[in-house]
Amino acid sequence: MSDLSFLYFFLPVFMGLYLIIPKGLKGKLVLVAGAGLIFCADPVGLIPMGVCILSGYLFGIFIHNFRDKAISKLILVLEIAVNAAAFLLFHRSAFDGSDFMALIGQRSLVKSASVIGVSVMPLHSIAYCVDIFKKKYVCEHRFTTVAEYIAFFPSFAAGPILSFDKIRNKLEEPKPDFDKCANGVRLLMSGIIMKLFISNSMIELWHDVTDIPVNDLPMLSAWLGSLAFTLFFYFEVCAFNYIACGTASMMGIELSNGFRGAANSYSFRALGRRMNPSLYFWSRNYIYRNIRHEGNCFSEFAAIMISVIATMLWYGTSLRNIIFASAVIIILCLEKILETPLIKLPEFLRSILVLFLMIVIMPFMAFSDFKEAQDFIGVMFGAGNSAIDTVSGYLLGAYSFVLITGIIIMFGLLGYLMRKKVFNNEYLRTIIQPVWVIALLIICTAFLVSGENCNYLF
Template identity: 70%
Template sequence: MSDISFLYFFLPVFMGIYLITPKVLKRLLVILAGAGVIFWADPVGLIPMGVCILSGYLFGIFIHNFRDKIWGKVFLGLEIAINAAVFLLFHRTAFDGSDLMTLLGQRSLVKSAAAIGASVMPLHSVAYCIDVYKKKYVCEHKFTTVAEYIAFFPTFGAGPILSFDKMKPQFEDPKPGFAKCAVGVRMLMLGLIMKLFISNAMYEMWHDVTDIPLKSMPVPAAWLGALGFAMFFYFEVCAFCCMACGMASLMGLELCYSLPAAIQSKSFRGLCRHANPSLYHWSRKYIYRKIKRDDNGFSEFLAIMFSVMLAVLWYGVSMRSVMFGAALIVVLCFEKILECPLKKLPGFVRYILLLFLTLVIIPFMAFSEPAEALLYISAMFGSGDNTLDTASSYLFGSYSVPMIMALVVSLGAFGYLKRKKVFNNEYLTTIIQPVWVIALLIICTAFLVSGDNCIYMF
């Protein structure tokens, strides 16, 4: 999605064909486009796409017909097992190439396959069948509607994870127009800006920090590196979600997604909710609430453990995800135990505590080996033997602009402008907006042409 060929070839061609295609054929076109995107990356990726679509469609019908009988549970169990297998076998961490077989110390037969969308399609398929089983809605007999929902290609990058009942009416009656086109272009540009100018820049800062030997790493540089990786981790998701919303809006569809506002959080639970809203709500709806029982403290901690660990594995089935998930579970459990005392603390103290703990545990996600993460954390607290700190001043000077941009966006600047309806101002819409969109498009194109944009977390 942040590739020059996608932006200047695939997207214009697809949108041109999409706008002139009859309404009854638009869903088929979207499915074929998704298959084309996957095939372009690696033909093997069509396997998880086909399995997720077919299992979701067929088991949805079976579950609907037998949901009041034991066979309904059997079919639901098979659906979950099949999609879990697809997720574990085909989803890998593009950041370091890790997958399930690497985690188990084995060589994966599908390790070389770039199965785009393998983190999103299984969740769509399982959510659809669970909701059918719970009688939230009846099963869909139109194959193309289910297939478009499960394999909606704008969400392949990093979501957002969609709800079938909210998307079905839009799939059946998409309403592209000039207003939605303007919103789509704006969201697409915001996503590109976050990807190219914040996420990539923060990753480069992290890369510069890791070039410093841990034994001589200055304390400020270590903390800056942790902050850089945390920002990269956060804005990588935000960027792809914004671009997905932009592409959907161009197609006349509206996706539910909250603009970045992570620093507004005062707790780890709030941070998890703001960091990836759709994943948070999916794991809470289908995992946390299923395990938790009313007035049962043990079941709540059990629900936190399973929902957090399974949600973290969405970012990659690797040892780094397991270690980060374990650290996050510990922090969330202590936060739950100390909930009442923490609420009595002043807001700024809770902000500082949240930032401190986030930066302390983020190295577990940044390093493949737990030992490296522990060494880095010890460097953050002064284990490095250094007498002259020139690295920190270099990092401040080189990355101050993207860090300020990241801070402003994390404070909810985009959401504030949206709430104030700044983008609805007629003068801004008709005169100013086209100018800055074109200017930013030119700048983004220059970055894309340079080839420094291919950094992915997923």
């Protein structure tokens, strides 16, 4: 969803058809388009797509029909198991190619398959059935509506993860217009430029740093590398969420991505919420709240542990994700224990402390080997032979503009400026927005032509 074929072929053709066909066929077109994207990436991906859609639709009806009987809970467990199996079998991290079968020492039958959407569709299917079980809403008998929700292709890459009750009316009654289309194009271009300019640049900086033997790595380069991977980790998700929201807005369906100044978080829990808002709320609503019991400390820590591990596995089912999740769990538990003294600290100091901790533990996510991550963190705290060298200066100079841009956006300063100073001013908005979108389109095209369209985490 960040290459030339998507931008200049798929999207124009899809939008042209979407805008001219009758309203009753729009949902079917969205479903066919999603299946087409998956098929083009790898036909094997149609298997988890079919499993997620059929299980959600059928089990949703069964759960509704037996909602007052004990069997409904058994049906729900089966629904969760089926979708969890689809996720674990087909989901893998594009960053290192790891999957669940490799984690348990088995060779995966689908290791070579490029399955898109499998990180989102099982979560949609599970959320739909859990909400029916909780009587939040009744089941939907129209197959196309459920299928379009579960396999909503704009969110295939990295979300946002949607709630059926909030998106249902928008799917049934999309209202495309000029303003939504213009806003969608702006969001789409912003997401692609984040992906190509910031995310890809930061992973290149990370690779430049890790190409240096750890024994020769200076402390400044180690900190630069970990900061780069942190920015990559954030912007890889953020970019695809902007692309999804932009594509949906062009269709007349407004989504909220919720990415607002992650670096301004005053707690690690808030940082997790801002790093990937929709995944955080899915984990909180469907895992954390179902395990935690008020007044029970053990259930509180168990809920934190299970929800964090499940969240980290969403990024990839490898050992590195388990190790990183363990580090996050330790920090969250300490934060809970020390909640009273921490809240007395100035907000600015707390936000700096949270960001510092994220950068320190990020090597656990970046390295496949625990010992390599441990050695790298050791260099960050002075275990290396030097603090700075000519290579550190070169890397800092070569990537300084992208680093500063990423940090500014991560602190929410650019978004604040655009919202308060530009897009609230009718005159400036009328003049600047079209020029801004055209400039982004030209820059994106230049990046894509040069081959800068790699997807790493998803």
